[in-house]
Amino acid sequence: MFPPPHKERLFKNRNRLKASREVESVDLPNCHLIKGIEAGSEDIDILPNGLAFFSVGLKCPGLHSFAPDKPGGILMMDLKEENPRALELRISRGFNLASFNPHGISTFIDDDNTVYLFVVNHPEFKNTVEIFKFEEEENSLLHLKTIKHELLPSVNDIIAVGPAHFYATNDHYFSDPFLKYLETYLNLHWTNVVYYSPDEVKVVAEGFDSANGINISPDKKYIYVADILAHEIHVLEKHPNMNLTQLKVLKLDTLVDNLSIDPSSGDILVGCHPNGQKLFVYDPNNPPSSEVLRIQNILSEKPTVTTVYANNGSVLQGSSVASVYDRKLLIGTLYHRALYCQL
Secondary structure (H helix, E strand, O other), X not given: OOOOHXXXXXXXXXHHOOOOOOOOOEOXXXXXXXXXXXXXXXXXXXOOOOEEEEEEOOOOOOOOOOOOOOOOEEEEEEOOOOOOOOEEOEEOOOOXXXXXXXXXXXXXXXXXXXXXXXXXXXXXXXXXXXXXXXXXXHOEEEEEEEEXXXXXXXXXXXXXXXXXXXXXXXXXXXXXXXXXXXXXXXXOOOEEEEEEOOOOEEEEEEEEOOEEEEEEOOOOOEEEEEEOOOOEEEEEEEOOOOOEEEEEEEEXXXXXXXXXXXXXXXXXXXXXXXXXXXXXXXXXXXXXXXXXXXXXXXXXXXXXXXXXXXXXXXXXXXXXXXXXXXXXXXXXXXXXXXXEEEO
């Protein structure tokens, strides 16, 4: 006897969410929660000089929030300081702060050392990419431009490759909430990666269940994409015309969210959700857990995958990103706190 199609689909969807997985704690000795981050720090990006940017306060339809009425923002922390603190960056006048709803972020340093911060934004649950210039003396962001495009219907994460050039993931094909739900439920695999430049916008990779985190190898030859519901990291080769071809897929046993690169080794750090069911159906008595993986030698036949940190939600709920700088580790979450650890 075969199960009825909808029951089979429910079973598959429970597996995509890893709905029955529990996590064994893997603690790090020197960690503390970062003061001032209470409602998520979905993405983190660290400059080579140790300045870390946090995207905070993400809100999505159907997703839990500890501060539903507070707009999102960008925080900064100087990891070269002895006891670094997170400070909110001022944003230039004329930018709509009330509807600021930041998601994935990426920095780009131009040849003249100008620092650009690219931010995926969902004002009123729409989809834009904002480009800011970071002004270090004033601890502020100068808004340069807002990008909207029909090929960016449901943007999740971004990796900047030029002053107005980036790759972005769409985690859904549709922008309508009901169609998004249906698309995920039916497991259509219609999500993609888009390359954007002022001259050309094109789909460069497709067929993902739900494309999420994206990053680039230190030598700029490969793009890494996390497919969160397929529990995979895709390695794509980048060509001079910016097109991508798939090189390999690494299968994991967890929902992979954002990807960061350890600048000292080229290893990939992955913020993961061991149990997606708990993440999306929030219960304070059974909160979502956290997990950080380190992937060494992803291009080799047998990459090494190690668990850097894992927690059952008692300290940190719903880890979405982990970034490292000079033996200091930052772990951000979808809608909870953020952790600072000395390795």
